[in-house]
Amino acid sequence: MAEPKMRNISFPRYAEYNCAFKYIVEQALGARYVMPPALTKRTMELGTKYSPDSVCTPFKTVLGSMIESLEAGADTLLMTHGLCRLGYYGELLEQILRDLGYQFDFINLSDYDMDKKKEYIRIVRRINPKVNPARFLAQFMEGLRMVEYLDEIAAEYYRNCGFDATKGSYKRAYQDFLTAMYTAQGRNDVETGYREAKRALQAIPLDKPARPLRVGVVGEFYTAMDAFSNLELEQKLADMRVEIHRWMNVTNQFLHYGGQKNMRVKIKDLSAYDMGPTSTANIWYARECAERGFDGLVHIKSAACTPEIDVMPVLQNISADYKIPVLYLTYDAQTSDVGLMTRLEAFYDMIDMRKKVL
């Protein structure tokens, strides 16, 4: 009997969400998932070599990651649509990869009208015509729950990991959680992994001062969330004994908030309209942090990210109004670890000194 051809699907590396993509592809869609190798310097070199110069950095990262997925055996690449230049990534990525000679099937969500529900069914059927709708829906929802768990645990981790009494115990618990998510084969694995992580993190004794330094992170949707792309900014800052708070993640942006209408109420004087895909949330959260008395803000973006450049004048006004320091960071393929560390240390010294004086 002829085995039906099973697709080997890949989606570029994106923070820690690839375990959820894997789960959805394997459990909901009944296809094989090719995990793209972890991002490295080589990924960036590949991506930069074949990308146009002044495209935003995530394009280069994604191109490099796709090449590595193809090398790892993927025969189908999936690319998302998006509200900024991201919406045009797919077509140009495919052209560049085809010009290089790679053979693959390309599923570009920009080809579909994603406002229409039946388009989703078309995409699912294209990936696997024999998909079982009931199983798909149940497992897809579980995949989304995994995304929520990932974001919740990550938030808890970065808030506390700088303060664990025995150095490294927080990190170990977080790594255990990620391993559980990357290897989950069903609902039970996901739920157990989450519960165990929650318990493990809460059991770790903390050595935290009554008024720790608190820093809010805002910025562009890829670079602010992907630890490789921002050179582990959050870990570096947390290791200096700082609480890290970031609102921006897939859960908050897509799963819990639709349209963000109610956020605009609070920032009307700063921004009357959406200035870009994530501007409203970023401006709202920056003001929120300022009002809650945070010690500083970090604004993260990739080089040439138009919408985040345009948010900067608003952040400058928030900084002036609330006297809150903002560190503006732009990442490109050349940004170095050492350079970043110097700037972070100077930023830390400044906010630490302000806290003691004010």
Added chain:
Amino acid sequence: METHMMTIGLPRAMLYYRCRALWHTFFEELGAEVVVSSPTDREILDQGTALAIDESCLSLKIYLGHVRALVGRCDYILVPRVSSFGRHRNMCTRFEALPDLVRNVFRDSGQQFLSYEVDELFKKDEPGAFLELGRSLGHPAKAVKRAYKQAKKAELAHHKARVQKQELLFKREGIKVLIAAHSYVAEDPYMGRSVTDYLKQVGVIPLRADLVDREAASKRSRELSPTCKWEISREILGGIAMHQGDVDGIILLSAFPCGPDAMVNELITRRVKGVPILNLVLDSQSGTAGVETRLESFIDIIRFKEGKL
């Protein structure tokens, strides 16, 4: 007592080159006086550069310089938010951000700004936006609707006349080069004007990819790029699809760093074959010698290819 005539300032940058007939007619029909900033010069560029975030595109720097030049000279400065005309018909996000960006940059100037919002993906179309705009200035709905109708007619007639004028140039003898650029790049004295001036000077006929029937061009753009999402890029792509056989070369002219152009122009160089293409990115450097050298060698290539050198 006669009330003072309302003055509206129009920065001579960005969408001014596309919408000037629409804006002038609309406000004049409503009895307002229109003030336009003077053509871009070094001072406007320098002022704009000082006000802008470093990494902004040259077009935004110039725009902010024009706004600065109008501050204090009019009751309102018009800064619209133009985001989308439908699916795959977006503007660069910068046009979405412009009103809030300008208000934040100039918030201590005391200047009043005026805006309207076109975002058809969110059911905000242009007629509705202008109705709201006119009514916010205290005019009755009927008068506003009439003014908009006149203004839209003027805009379409203005564009049509320019397209027809250019069609005649295609019939002329001589080397023809198609310039693929946003109108605010192509027509700005500090950006594209130096390119067209130079081409004319050396006997080449410069033609504009975006001076075509917009609807037809938008449809034809699909041949070159099925998912291109930017309204203006699609008109340019369509213009190339329509005219690539009628010209001797194509110049992709963009302002550094233009988000859409960085991607669309890469795609054009990969998909448009059989005609020489020059990818020219303009930055704020003073002097045109560098640009002229590149144009000169491009024209040489065209002449050589045609056996005229």
